[in-house]
Amino acid sequence: MTDAVKVLIVDDHAMFRRGVHAELGAADTVDVIGEAEDVDTAVAAIAADRPDVVLLDVHLPGGGGVEVMRRAPGPLFLALSVSDAAEDVIGTIRGGARGYVTKTITGAELVAAIHRVATGDAVFSPRLAGFVLDAFAGAIDVSAVDEDLDRLTEREREVMRLIARGYSYKEVAKELFISIKTVETHMSSVLRKLQLSSRHELTRWANDRRLL
Structure with a gap:
C-alpha cells in the first residue's frame, strides 16, 4: 500500500x-x-x-x-x-x-x-x-450461556480473568488503568457473586470454563 x-x-x-x-x-x-x-x-x-x-x-x-x-x-x-x-x-x-x-x-x-x-x-x-x-x-459451544459468568459486569470479568491468571492487584490496576482500591472492590464483588472464597478457587473456576 x-x-x-x-x-x-x-x-x-x-x-x-x-x-x-x-x-x-x-x-x-x-x-x-x-x-x-x-x-x-x-x-x-x-x-x-x-x-x-x-x-x-x-x-x-x-x-x-x-x-x-x-x-x-x-x-x-x-x-x-x-x-x-x-x-x-x-x-x-x-x-x-x-x-x-x-x-x-x-x-x-x-x-x-x-x-x-x-x-x-x-x-x-x-x-x-x-x-x-x-x-x-464445534469444540466450543459458543451459544451456551454461563449463568455464573453472566452475573458479572464487564469490568468484573476483566478483573476476574487477570486475578485468576495470577496477576497481583497492583498489576491488574496498571493493566486496566484503575486504582488498586477499585481492583479490590471488584474482586470482592466477583467472589461474592460467584460464591467463591479464594483466588485459588477462582482460578479453578475460570479454568473449568476455558476463560484463562
Whole structure:
C-alpha cells in the first residue's frame, strides 16, 4: 500500500488511547485520524472520518465492540483487547472483526497487524487463533450461556480473568488503568457473586470454563 492506513482508536481508557496513538504516530505508514471512547462516539467518528481500520476494544460503554460494528459497517475492524477469553474472541469475530489481538502486542506488531487487516488478511494473536478454529470445529459451544459468568459486569470479568491468571492487584490496576482500591472492590464483588472464597478457587473456576 502506498498511502498511509487511516486508523481510528476506540477504547474507553484515555491513557491507553494516548499510548497507542503515540506508538502508531511513530509509523509513517499509519495515520491516526481520531479516537473514540464509547459506542456512540465511535459510530459518529466512523461516519465523519471514514477510517480504513478501526482498532476496537471489546468492552465499551454503550453496548461493546460488537454494537459498534453493527451500527457502523464499512471499515475493517481489528479488535485490540485485554481479554483473550474464548467467548469474547469468537463473539467479536462473528460480529464482523477481521482480527483480534491482545494488549500485550508491541507497537511494531500492531502496525504490522493493521497493515495485514487493511490488505484483507485475518490477524490473530497465536493463542486466539485456536479458539476460532475450535469454535468452527464445534469444540466450543459458543451459544451456551454461563449463568455464573453472566452475573458479572464487564469490568468484573476483566478483573476476574487477570486475578485468576495470577496477576497481583497492583498489576491488574496498571493493566486496566484503575486504582488498586477499585481492583479490590471488584474482586470482592466477583467472589461474592460467584460464591467463591479464594483466588485459588477462582482460578479453578475460570479454568473449568476455558476463560484463562
